[in-house]
Amino acid sequence: MSLILVLPAIILVILVFVFPLIRYAWLSFHAVSVSTGLVMVPNFGANWSRLIEDQRFWQDLMQTTRFTAFSVTLEIILAIAIALLLDQRWNGRGIIRAITILPWALPTTIMALGWRWIFNTPYGPIEQLTQLFGIEYLNLLSIPKYTWITTVIADVWKTTPFVALIILAGLQSIPNDLYEAFRLEGGNSLQALKKITLPLIQPYILIALLFRVAQAFGVFDLIQVMTGGGPATSTESLALYSYLNAMRFLDFGYSATIMLASFLLLMIISITSYILLKRLRLLTVK
Amino acid sequence: MRKLKQLFLTAILSAIIQPINVSSATTKNKVDIRILMPAPFADSTAKIIDRFNRHHKNQIEVTVTRGPLETESVSDLAISSLLLGDNPYDILLIDVTWLPKYAEAGWLFNMDKMIDNSEWELLIKGARLGNKYKGTLYRWPLVADIGLLYWRKDLMKIPPTTPNELFNISKRLQKENKVKYGYVWQGKQYEGLSCVFLEVLSAFGGEWITENGEVKLNSPNSLKATRWLQSLIKSGISPKAITSFAESEALQSFKAGQSAFMRNWPYAWSELQKDSSAVKGNVGVTVMVSDPKYSSTSTLGSWGFSILNRSANKNESMQVISYLTSESSQKLLFKEFGYTPTRKKLFSDPILLKQNPILTNLKKGLEITKPRPQIPLYAQVSDILQRELSTVLTQKHDIKDSMNRATYKTRRILNSYGID
Numbered sequence: 001m002s003l004i005l006v007l008p009a010i011i012l013v014i015l016v017f018v019f020p021l022i023r024y025a026w027l028s029f030h031a032v033s034v035s036t037g038l039v040m041v042p043n044f045g046a047n048w049s050r051l052i053e054d055q056r057f058w059q060d061l062m063q064t065t066r067f068t069a070f071s072v073t074l075e076i077i078l079a080i081a082i083a084l085l086l087d088q089r090w091n092g093r094g095i096i097r098a099i100t101i102l103p104w105a106l107p108t109t110i111m112a113l114g115w116r117w118i119f120n121t122p123y124g125p126i127e128q129l130t131q132l133f134g135i136e137y138l139n140l141l142s143i144p145k146y147t148w149i150t151t152v153i154a155d156v157w158k159t160t161p162f163v164a165l166i167i168l169a170g171l172q173s174i175p176n177d178l179y180e181a182f183r184l185e186g187g188n189s190l191q192a193l194k195k196i197t198l199p200l201i202q203p204y205i206l207i208a209l210l211f212r213v214a215q216a217f218g219v220f221d222l223i224q225v226m227t228g229g230g231p232a233t234s235t236e237s238l239a240l241y242s243y244l245n246a247m248r249f250l251d252f253g254y255s256a257t258i259m260l261a262s263f264l265l266l267m268i269i270s271i272t273s274y275i276l277l278k279r280l281r282l283l284t285v286k
Numbered sequence: 287m288r289k290l291k292q293l294f295l296t297a298i299l300s301a302i303i304q305p306i307n308v309s310s311a312t313t314k315n316k317v318d319i320r321i322l323m324p325a326p327f328a329d330s331t332a333k334i335i336d337r338f339n340r341h342h343k344n345q346i347e348v349t350v351t352r353g354p355l356e357t358e359s360v361s362d363l364a365i366s367s368l369l370l371g372d373n374p375y376d377i378l379l380i381d382v383t384w385l386p387k388y389a390e391a392g393w394l395f396n397m398d399k400m401i402d403n404s405e406w407e408l409l410i411k412g413a414r415l416g417n418k419y420k421g422t423l424y425r426w427p428l429v430a431d432i433g434l435l436y437w438r439k440d441l442m443k444i445p446p447t448t449p450n451e452l453f454n455i456s457k458r459l460q461k462e463n464k465v466k467y468g469y470v471w472q473g474k475q476y477e478g479l480s481c482v483f484l485e486v487l488s489a490f491g492g493e494w495i496t497e498n499g500e501v502k503l504n505s506p507n508s509l510k511a512t513r514w515l516q517s518l519i520k521s522g523i524s525p526k527a528i529t530s531f532a533e534s535e536a537l538q539s540f541k542a543g544q545s546a547f548m549r550n551w552p553y554a555w556s557e558l559q560k561d562s563s564a565v566k567g568n569v570g571v572t573v574m575v576s577d578p579k580y581s582s583t584s585t586l587g588s589w590g591f592s593i594l595n596r597s598a599n600k601n602e603s604m605q606v607i608s609y610l611t612s613e614s615s616q617k618l619l620f621k622e623f624g625y626t627p628t629r630k631k632l633f634s635d636p637i638l639l640k641q642n643p644i645l646t647n648l649k650k651g652l653e654i655t656k657p658r659p660q661i662p663l664y665a666q667v668s669d670i671l672q673r674e675l676s677t678v679l680t681q682k683h684d685i686k687d688s689m690n691r692a693t694y695k696t697r698r699i700l701n702s703y704g705i706d
Contacts, residue, residue: 139529
């Protein structure tokens with residue numbers, strides 16, 4: 001009986017998750033490109049050996065990891081601060097809460113275009129400011145060393161509200177009695193934050209982390225619109241590289257290999273960080 | 287499963303696309319012809335399409351799908367629809383660089399038998415390029431786009447003809463504080479950079495890929511060309527931010543009067559004649575500079591119509607294409623939107639010449655224009671070049687190393703294709 005009840009869910013998971021994965025795995029062992037007339041020809045792991053030798057893949061992997069690590073960390077820290085603020089009772093809180101959500105509600109392509117102009121040299125507001133102070137142009141979108149930071153800023157701006165929302169939900173699930181009791185025992189606010197708030201919102205932070213890491217690791221539209229992967233391929237993400245292979249180069253076999261490899265790597269990263277957090281006893285949730 | 291996937295993709299596609307004319311095929315014998323075009327083309331041809339539909343009432347009804355604005359996004363949409371199997375279009379308006387790829391994938395219909403040789407003869411030289419693949423005609427040109435050098439008439443009497451002259455005039459004007467920058471172009475890591483580079487390459491006698499498939503990106507002449515491009519940034523003639531400039535950024539800088547020269551496509555001309563332009567009336571157009579020993583080139587960036595193999599109405603499709611590219615249509619498109627004509631005759635049309643004097647320069651450009659390498663793997667090859675050039679322009683990397691790497695990688699791509 002129980003099996004019948006979960007059957008719809010299982011079918012759905014197979015349809016949208018297991019099937020595409022198997023299909024990708026199958027594709028990754030075939031050459032399917034213009035060269036083969038878009039016909040599947042088995043190439044016995046040639047895609048995978050090409051991937052291992054492909055410097056661009058490893059460079060993009062490093063870049064995607066860097067992008068994910070920095071943007072997700074910043075988002076979590078900022079979101080906790082924002083959520084704490086929005087959890088307090090004050091006049092006009094409802095309006096501020098609504099405004100805070102706005103960046104997240106905006107389509108990514110549109111906000112990415114906006115950021116592209118914000119960082120534009122010489123017309124963007126940032127360069128206008130530097131001119132005001134008589135500093136030379138920063139050329140933020142033209143220096144491979146720094147351009148990735150602008151994409152992190154844009155991503156943080158866009159998704160912090162989402163993380164804040166999840167954490168705010170967590171904060172609201174903490175009963176007020178706990179704080180009152182804590183205060184009666186003589187604890188101060190900072191201690192309350194450390195002893196009550198943070199441990200109790202940990203599961204929510206974890207959920208946000210999970211969502212965000214998976215999302216940031218697959219970042220595509222933001223990068224495509226803001227920098228197109230440049231300058232000097234310094235901001236190219238794995239998803240962008242995979243897209244280029246599929247849609248521009250019509251090399252579907254290799255594109256599937258990149259995507260599957262980044263999925264596997266993401267799994268490995270997630271599992272190791274989970275185990276690591278557990279070992280370090282930083283994680284108390286089961 | 288395949289059906290399901292198709293259904294899903296069709297749903298997505300139809301959500302993205304908004305047809306301009308929702309066809310109401312009521313008559314039984316009426317043929318529906320559907321065309322996918324980038325948004326700007328869909329807008330500019332709307333009038334002509336309307337006229338066609340009125341003239342062919344009860345026979346042919348043309349529906350235009352307004353694709354995305356950006357060139358490569360249109361290709362993405364076209365490719366997704368072609369991969370669906372159940373093809374929603376009869377005609378595609380395609381860019382010159384897509385043709386070999388699409389033809390090789392077997393998506394395009396052989397037009398050889400549909401077009402008379404006398405029609406072919408009516409095309410201007412540059413417009414004939416980029417329509418054939420392996421000797422077969424797959425595309426009929428709508429507009430012939432070419433790279434041009436824009437210069438400021440108020441700052442100099444005659445435009446430079448050599449890279450050295452361009453360099454020196456720029457330096458002098460910058461020293462005299464007449465302009466902030468000498469020369470703006472497209473230096474971002476994208477297709478535009480390949481277009482710019484092809485012109486500079488020819489200016490120094492270099493080559494990208496030769497007719498018989500040899501890669502020449504690390505030849506001494508090619509290195510000289512790369513060095514010149516790099517020197518523009520090093521010397522401050524082009525802003526450092528040029529490595530994030532696409533067409534619109536370059537146009538904006540030139541339009542604001544910041545720069546003495548600009549490399550751009552013909553569309554920029556009408557933008558520069560608007561009242562909002564700080565250089566209105568002071569702009570001249572010429573072909574790209576080149577070393578006196580070599581001939582100047584402009585990169586071909588033309589668009590044309592292809593009939594899809596899966597179309598059930600190829601004859602009617604051809605009829606539509608002929609109408610859209612007819613003399614009167616081209617006149618209208620040139621007058622109202624500045625689309626460079628493809629028919630020889632129009633370049634000596636006195637009325638058009640009077641209206642738009644740059645027609646003479648366009649003709650000159652079309653005589654020396656060169657297409658980018660016409661190979662199915664062009665996108666990969668161009669991507670390699672863009673990457674290495676962007677590295678050289680942004681990071682002061684060793685030019686020789688970068689171009690050696692580009693050559694090696696390009697060769698490998700070409701070889702992989704040859705072997706397969």
